[in-house]
Amino acid sequence: MDETVAEYIRRTVLKIPRDEIKTMLQKWGFLSEAQLQTINFHQMKDNISQDVVQLCEENSASIKQAAVLDIIYNHSYPNKRIWSVYQMNKTEEETDFFDLTDFRKKFKRQLRSTLKNVTINFREYENNAVWIRIAWGTPYTKPNQYKTSYVVYHSQTPYAFISLSVLKSNLPLLCQALVVASNYQDIHEMELRSHSLNSLEDMVFKRYSQNFETYCPRPLQESTVAQETAGLRIVQEDINEKERILRVNREAFGDGPQPKLEFAEYKLETMFTSDPKLEVLDKKEPFRCMVRFHSPHLLESLKSLAPAGMADAPLSPLLTCIPHKARNYFKIREKKGLFPGSFVSP
């Protein structure tokens, strides 16, 4: 077995939390159950990984098997990478029947025609998600297994989630291979990025609970949240206002859990307006700003601002539109004409 393969397997095993190693090796299926029995999974990770490498040596593992282990790891822990969303389109309406073998062949051929030194591996998962792992080399060097990009292509949809993490120059090659292999015409990047792959999928496939515009004449059932935050000496007016805020918030964000995003970025190119009494800046050019919101769970955080008294309810549509527009990068310009103060985002 190649020394580089051995080292790569060793390092991949070290990344896995100790309690998960056995399960992941079983999913991998390269080592037999009998072989797995010989490993003591309670010893130090260093030793476990040495044992695994030893067994892989016995089975003569190649880079292909090592790559599959890496795919399994990344499939279990996708949030360690940052994912961008791409959408493909074509003019013909009909969707061809998706043939994985055909896709793989075309993808490899297209990519290798421009860059010979790449390692490409595929694995199909439930809901037609095809995971593609690419390790990049250069025209003169072998593929570096530590410089990998991942693509998750949902074959029944025009969407692909890409975690490039290496040289941006490889991106056009990757996109082209995808387009050719999937029989589309072109591809463009959506303004949507996050560590949470599941949340991106939720947003793109509209799997989160959205607020459907239904007319609801009766007030909705009070959730327990209101009782928790109620102060002891609350006055009737405050109760009404608090209820209103919660109701409006629910309408804007929906009832269920929000997709998990870590940030949103807004490039503002709108005009500066202020109280005319202040006699300040009155330029006719945009007041250029860049606003970034960061949070471990951005949408839930934004949802909690109005009840906490830090924001108005309803919150600005610039923020509440994030899930259904499926984007977290925005460029905001002033909308000219009838409604000053309203915004348009391209």
Next chain:
Amino acid sequence: MESAADGPAQPRPSTGRPSWGLPFGRARRRSALSPSSRLPPAPRRTQVKAGAAEVAEDTQRTAFLLRKQWTLYSVTPLYRFSEAHLRDYSRLLSAFVAAEKKKGLAVEIGGELDIKVSVTSLPDLKGSDRDQAAILVQLSSRSSASPKNSEEKVIWSGWFCCVAGDELSENLPEAFTCLPLFLVNGAESNTAIVGTWFQKTFDCCFRRLSLSPFNLSWMAAMWTGCKVDKPASATELVFSVPRLPHPLHISYAINLEDAQALWATIQKTPGEITQEEVDVFMDCLYSHFYRHFKIHLSATKLVKVSTAVASAHCDGIIKFRQSQYLTGVLMLLTELAICQIQ
């Protein structure tokens, strides 16, 4: 500038020193005067001016101060400190550092490190001749494993300084030296050792200087008004909303040219800034933000201000970016340090 307290900071004899057990720099001093660093500062301050062109040589020597993170402390006046004895201080501090390291308080991995201590003066780093020149303390290490390869690496730097500290220094008795601002870059363990020695030797007291949102707003307005060469720059304000179920951070960066244009219409007297002008500036920025996002930034906590001149964080961390404004920024920080001491 208004004086917040009457009379000098009283000289403190040996009683009332913080005990060694207390975490360094955290000891709280209860004095008759209000120790709150939220004392309203003077309603009027002079605009930070660029240093004169002839300090080019100065720029060379102080270049190492730029683009590093410095943690801020306020220091009470040093008793019987003399600039003539810097070499002696180096020796004494060196011995103290060596002794502390041997105690095993600081655990070294991989061979003995020979630590060299130097205490020098930075004569050009002060406001006027009435100020005490800045004093620089540096710890450098040289691996004793390869004495031939005697490459000394500075592992810790701390400097005391005073820029326009008249408010404190003019009322001090002779035996006291006024260096109210202390800036540190390096490991906390070394800071504790050096600080403890200074506290013991000169009977002074160090306290972390934190920067309130109030102070940070001043810096945002003041530094935005400074002319800089860098074309593509921004004035960035960072806000934190910690007490939500999921904490939120908001970074609000305004293109520097546009921010300067706004400030230019607010500032009435060139060279001077008033509290009212700072408030209007911040209100304008807050309302522009509110117009878009319906979020009240004034209800959040301003934790960091970053401009082309310098950046400041509420935990009392500063980064200087432009040598021409170094003295100007130090003047503001000296004022805040004095406020905290009094």
